[in-house]
Amino acid sequence: MNVAGRWRWWELLLWALAFAAPFGLAGHALIINEIAIVALFALSLDLILGYTGIVSLGHAAFFGMGAYSAALFAKLVMPDPLVGLAVGIAAATALGAVCSVTILRGTDLTRLMVTLGVGLILMELANKLDWLTGGADGLQGVVMGPLLGRFAFDLSGQVAAVYSVTVLLVLFVLARRLVQSPFGATLKAIRDNRLRAMAIGIPVGQRLVVVYTVAAGAAGAAGALLAQTTGFASLDLFEFHRSADVMLVLVIGGVGWLYGGIAGAVVFKLMQDALSSITPQYWTFWIGLFLVVLVSVGRERLVRPWTWWRP
Amino acid sequence: MNKRNFFQAVALTAVALAAGQALAQDNTFKIGLILPMTGQQATTGRQIEAAAKLYMAQNGDTVAGKKIQLIVKDDTSVPDVTKRLAQELVVNDKVNVLAGFGITPSAMATASIATQSKTPQVVMAAATSSITEASPYIVRTSFTLPQASVALADWAPKNGIKKVVTLVSDYGPGIDAEKFFNARLTFNGGQVVESLRVPLRNPDFAPFLQKVRDLKPDALFVFVPSGAGAAVMKQFLERGMDKAGIKLIGTGDVTDDDQLNDMGDGAIGVVTSHHYSTAHPSAANKKFVEAFGKANPGLRPNFMAVGGYDGMRVIYEALRATKGQGGGDALLAAMKGQIFESPRGPMFIDAQTRDVVQNIYLRKVERKDGQLYNVEFDVIKDVKDPGKSR
Amino acid sequence: MLTLLFDGIAYGMLLFILAVGLAVTMGLMNFINLAHGAFAMVGGYITILLMQRQGVPFLVCLPLAFAGAAALGAVLERTLYRRLYHKPHLDQVLFSIGLTFMAVASVDYFVGSTQQILQLPLWLKGRTEWGEGAWMLGMGHYRLFIIAVCAALTVALQYVLARTRFGSRLRASVDDQRVAAGLGINVNVVFLSTFAVGSGLAGLGGALGADVLGMDPTFPLKFMIYFLIVVAVGGTSSITGPLLAALMLGIADVAGKYYIPKLGAFIVYSLMIAILVWRPQGLFVRQGGKA
Numbered sequence: 003m004n005v006a007g008r009w010r011w012w013e014l015l016l017w018a019l020a021f022a023a024p025f026g027l028a029g030h031a032l033i034i035n036e037i038a039i040v041a042l043f044a045l046s047l048d049l050i051l052g053y054t055g056i057v058s059l060g061h062a063a064f065f066g067m068g069a070y071s072a073a074l075f076a077k078l079v080m081p082d083p084l085v086g087l088a089v090g091i092a093a094a095t096a097l098g099a100v101c102s103v104t105i106l107r108g109t110d111l112t113r114l115m116v117t118l119g120v121g122l123i124l125m126e127l128a129n130k131l132d133w134l135t136g137g138a139d140g141l142q143g144v145v146m147g148p149l150l151g152r153f154a155f156d157l158s159g160q161v162a163a164v165y166s167v168t169v170l171l172v173l174f175v176l177a178r179r180l181v182q183s184p185f186g187a188t189l190k191a192i193r194d195n196r197l198r199a200m201a202i203g204i205p206v207g208q209r210l211v212v213v214y215t216v217a218a219g220a221a222g223a224a225g226a227l228l229a230q231t232t233g234f235a236s237l238d239l240f241e242f243h244r245s246a247d248v249m250l251v252l253v254i255g256g257v258g259w260l261y262g263g264i265a266g267a268v269v270f271k272l273m274q275d276a277l278s279s280i281t282p283q284y285w286t287f288w289i290g291l292f293l294v295v296l297v298s299v300g301r302e303r304l305v306r307p308w309t310w311w312r313p
Numbered sequence: 314m315n316k317r318n319f320f321q322a323v324a325l326t327a328v329a330l331a332a333g334q335a336l337a338q339d340n341t342f343k344i345g346l347i348l349p350m351t352g353q354q355a356t357t358g359r360q361i362e363a364a365a366k367l368y369m370a371q372n373g374d375t376v377a378g379k380k381i382q383l384i385v386k387d388d389t390s391v392p393d394v395t396k397r398l399a400q401e402l403v404v405n406d407k408v409n410v411l412a413g414f415g416i417t418p419s420a421m422a423t424a425s426i427a428t429q430s431k432t433p434q435v436v437m438a439a440a441t442s443s444i445t446e447a448s449p450y451i452v453r454t455s456f457t458l459p460q461a462s463v464a465l466a467d468w469a470p471k472n473g474i475k476k477v478v479t480l481v482s483d484y485g486p487g488i489d490a491e492k493f494f495n496a497r498l499t500f501n502g503g504q505v506v507e508s509l510r511v512p513l514r515n516p517d518f519a520p521f522l523q524k525v526r527d528l529k530p531d532a533l534f535v536f537v538p539s540g541a542g543a544a545v546m547k548q549f550l551e552r553g554m555d556k557a558g559i560k561l562i563g564t565g566d567v568t569d570d571d572q573l574n575d576m577g578d579g580a581i582g583v584v585t586s587h588h589y590s591t592a593h594p595s596a597a598n599k600k601f602v603e604a605f606g607k608a609n610p611g612l613r614p615n616f617m618a619v620g621g622y623d624g625m626r627v628i629y630e631a632l633r634a635t636k637g638q639g640g641g642d643a644l645l646a647a648m649k650g651q652i653f654e655s656p657r658g659p660m661f662i663d664a665q666t667r668d669v670v671q672n673i674y675l676r677k678v679e680r681k682d683g684q685l686y687n688v689e690f691d692v693i694k695d696v697k698d699p700g701k702s703r
Numbered sequence: 704m705l706t707l708l709f710d711g712i713a714y715g716m717l718l719f720i721l722a723v724g725l726a727v728t729m730g731l732m733n734f735i736n737l738a739h740g741a742f743a744m745v746g747g748y749i750t751i752l753l754m755q756r757q758g759v760p761f762l763v764c765l766p767l768a769f770a771g772a773a774a775l776g777a778v779l780e781r782t783l784y785r786r787l788y789h790k791p792h793l794d795q796v797l798f799s800i801g802l803t804f805m806a807v808a809s810v811d812y813f814v815g816s817t818q819q820i821l822q823l824p825l826w827l828k829g830r831t832e833w834g835e836g837a838w839m840l841g842m843g844h845y846r847l848f849i850i851a852v853c854a855a856l857t858v859a860l861q862y863v864l865a866r867t868r869f870g871s872r873l874r875a876s877v878d879d880q881r882v883a884a885g886l887g888i889n890v891n892v893v894f895l896s897t898f899a900v901g902s903g904l905a906g907l908g909g910a911l912g913a914d915v916l917g918m919d920p921t922f923p924l925k926f927m928i929y930f931l932i933v934v935a936v937g938g939t940s941s942i943t944g945p946l947l948a949a950l951m952l953g954i955a956d957v958a959g960k961y962y963i964p965k966l967g968a969f970i971v972y973s974l975m976i977a978i979l980v981w982r983p984q985g986l987f988v989r990q991g992g993k994a
Contacts, residue, residue: 029404029405032397032400032401032404033401036397057792057793103980104976104980107980107983108979108980108983109983110735110792111729111735111931111934111935112935112979112983114931114935115931115932115935115936115975115979116975116976116979116980118928118931119932119972119973119975119976119979120976122928122972123969123972123973123976126969126972127969129483129512130965130966132483137483137484138418138483138484138485138512138513139417139418139421139441139484139485140392140418140421140422142421142422142447145425157400157403157404157426157429157430158404159400159404228393232393232396232397233396233425234392234393234396234422236391236392236393236418236422238391238392238393239393242924242928243924246800249793249796250797250800253793253794253797257793278387279386284351284808284811284812285808286351286804286805286807286808287804287805287808287809287812289801289804290800290801290802290803290804290805290806290807290808291801291805292801293797293798293800293801293804294783294798294801294802294805296797296801297787297790297794297795297797297798297801298783298786298787298798351811352921353921355811509964510964517956517960519710519915519957520707520710520957520958520960520961520964521960521961521964523706523707523710523961524961524964526841540818541818543818543820544818544917547820547914550828551828551830551843551845552830552841552843553830553832553841572818572820575820576820577820577822
């Protein structure tokens with residue numbers, strides 16, 4: 003993204019392909035849906051990790067909050083997907099605002115631990131309030147109404163995939179406006195050197211709270227999408243491995259570059275799917291090996307095999 | 314990764330995907346077996362897969378002119394993954410039957426897919442009562458916790474056990490076990506002093522067992538999922554609870570045949586109630602255990618394996634009966650009401666509830682031929698799931 | 704209640720031995736090593752396999768677990784870790800998670816995923832009880848053993864840090880690596896040996912904890928969070944910091960689960976968050992030391 007604000011031709015092509023995919027690759031609509039959701043989740047993490055430098059291992063807290071809110075709303079109040087999405091985003095944003103006070107102070111490590119702790123507490127809460135959340139069995143009986151009153155969520159997943167890609171696009175555009183604005187510039191300043199940013203008068207605390215809340219809302223949107231398209235919400239959404247996976251996805255794709263989340267989601271999900279159908283039991287080994295090689299060789303060099311043998 | 318690399322990556326993966334498209338076969342009967350092959354319940358997945366493959370090896374892979382294809386998928390015990398895998402199996406691979414389901418949440422998550430696509434779902438492991446009510450296409454060949462717990466609650470008061478503390482894992486089957494055991498024990502004149510629940514993931518039994526120790530009941534009733542029994546047993550013995558006069562009773566999951574032999578002599582004398590023991594003295598079982606041991610050296614079949622074995626039997630016989638005609642509905646109808654002799658004893662699939670009706674045995678851990686076994690000493694015949702026949 | 708205190712202390716000391724290696728390497732090399740749990744698992748499995756398959760006595764397995772994990776740590780440090788010291792923290796996190804995944808899957812492949820059962824020698828299986836009723840102190844002999852071993856190790860570690868030349872070199876490298884190198888201290892050797900010893904201690908902790916905590920291939924993932932809590936709350940610049948943090952964590956965890964089983968896990972996490980928000984550098988940071 004060299005010149006701020008302008009859409010490059012390849013971006014337009016990319017999004018056109020993304021929308022065509024659920025129809026062209028009809029058999030893969032399900033995984034396209036998943037990729038879109040993970041991409042959105044990674045995008046939300048990029049806002050705080052890539053652009054502001056906050057290392058968070060508990061981002062799944064907002065993901066799960068959005069998912070459960072949307073699922074409960076659909077089950078108890080009204081099954082309309084779009085209203086449910088709004089409810090999910092609102093709930094996650096509120097949670098993000100509350101939790102943002104915990105990340106204001108401390109080193110990388112303390113922030114890591116605090117975010118981790120918040121995520122785990124949310125999971126325990128969901129487990130304890132099992133009369134509301136269904137506990138370890140998960141929330142059953144969530145039936146979504148048709149989208150916009152006309153498109154029902156079918157078994158093949160096409161409606162779901164288009165829905166998720168649309169929401170991804172909308173939030174992507176919003177995020178892009180955010181990071182390319184003066185506000186976004188202050189975020190990058192905070193990431194690069196917090197002390198200096200404070201010295202030139204940037205209200206660091208306030209910025210952190212705002213960006214953390216916004217990122218929480220976006221993560222909540224991803225969670226709500228997942229709950230709505232699968233009709234199910236379980237405690238696993240709050241698990242540590244969700245936060246770890248999304249961070250992996252983002253780093254694979256590249257931080258600080260909004261397409262990083264999307265790129266990482268595509269690569270990671272496809273790789274995971276392909277590997278686990280070959281070796282259903284030991285695919286984590288190959289993922290681990292891939293990560294070790296990726297980091298040892300250097301993230302930039304991985305997709306350029308001719309550079310591997312240079313020292 | 315900049316945009317050029319991104320394009321390359323996407324292009325590579327797209328090619329890989331296209332190349333991996335399987336060609337659809339016309340005369341095959343596909344069984345989608347979704348199991349936890351990794352993670353906390355991995356032993357369940359391995360036992361069931363081994364048993365399913367054993368059944369196929371013993372009975373051939375062609376029934377009613379169709380070739381049987383077993384597609385095994387790992388859901389890592391995460392219900393979201395189970396649901397997605399089930400959806401893919403139905404939509405992409407066009408399976409005729411969904412089977413497996415290691416834990417209750419996985420089975421429940423798949424129910425709506427079974428109903429929507431009219432695909433029979435054979436539950437081989439999960440054990441909560443309400444599962445069969447989640448979809449009219451669900452058939453179960455494993456067992457339910459109320460079946461096992463009620464039997465024990467009848468036996469205990471007749472053998473000097475009046476005060477009991479219950480300790481269960483905090484999820485569907487555990488809560489079922491607790492509820493039915495408590496109700497039946499109180500009905501029989503016993504008393505449940507306290508009901509403790511341990512979190513399902515990463516359980517730490519030590520503080521709970523300490524609490525039990527301080528309450529000094531006649532017995533401790535335990536339910537934990539298959540695989541966690543060893544940890545409970547170890548903590549129980551370490552706290553000196555057997556010396557303090559507290560008996561350990563529970564459903565057979567706590568003396569799971571898979572782990573029993575490694576538990577040591579401290580486990581001797583523990584009374585459990587369950588639907589299957591490797592030491593069940595029937596000809597069918599001896600054959601099963603031998604064949605299983607030969608195909609999987611060092612592995613002893615447990616109740617999960619027998620659930621998988623019988624599940625395959627139900628599918629095979631249903632396919633034979635429908636002669637490959639009709640869709641899911643015909644297959645489902647042929648599954649209901651099947652009566653047969655399983656390695657566990659006689660059993661049948663109730664046509665109304667689609668659940669399994671079987672014998673529940675009371676067993677005691679004893680050492681035979683140098684190994685530890687659950688030796689049956691009493692039986693309650695044809696137990697229907699109490700969770701439904703209320 | 705006294706029994707609970709005793710159990711909590713045993714648990715805390717075990718956590719300390721498991722986590723102290725992580726604290727020192729984090730403070731020394733500023734390397735976030737999330738694969739630390741994998742070394743503990745290696746030690747645990749070495750012990751279990753030697754005892755089950757070769758019949759090696761328990762006490763002999765302990766130093767073997769230490770040596771095995773230390774050797775593995777030394778090899779990995781020299782070949783892989785050393786190249787990543789100057790990379791950003793994110794890369795280190797990715798790398799160590801990748802290593803952990805590989806370790807977990809390899810153990811699963813070679814040994815299987817059932818939880819391994821350790822048969823303790825008879826003299827460790829007993830239990831001594833003093834007092835009556837609420838004030839009863841029930842001490843499992845094995846936990847007594849753990850406390851004794853860990854206490855001895857702590858004293859030894861403190862001695863090495865404070866009284867030996869190696870210890871002073873280590874402390875110097877932690878405080879300021881460049882100046883230490885400038886003074887002629889061979890920082891590479893210090894790193895290598897510290898990493899090896901830290902991993903060895905983790906392996907020993909894994910061997911000791913195999914019975915109490917349960918050993919299966921998911922061990923690193925399950926307990927990594929606890930190690931990180933000990934390091935974050937205790938700080939990385941001393942040994943007493945993580946020790947006190949581990950004891951606090953152990954007692955809070957055991958007591959919480961006993962008295963308020965519904966809120967057991969909350970207590971630990973909330974306590975940690977409260978402490979870290981109040982004192983972001985950790986509770987026990989030495990003045991002037993690097994955070």
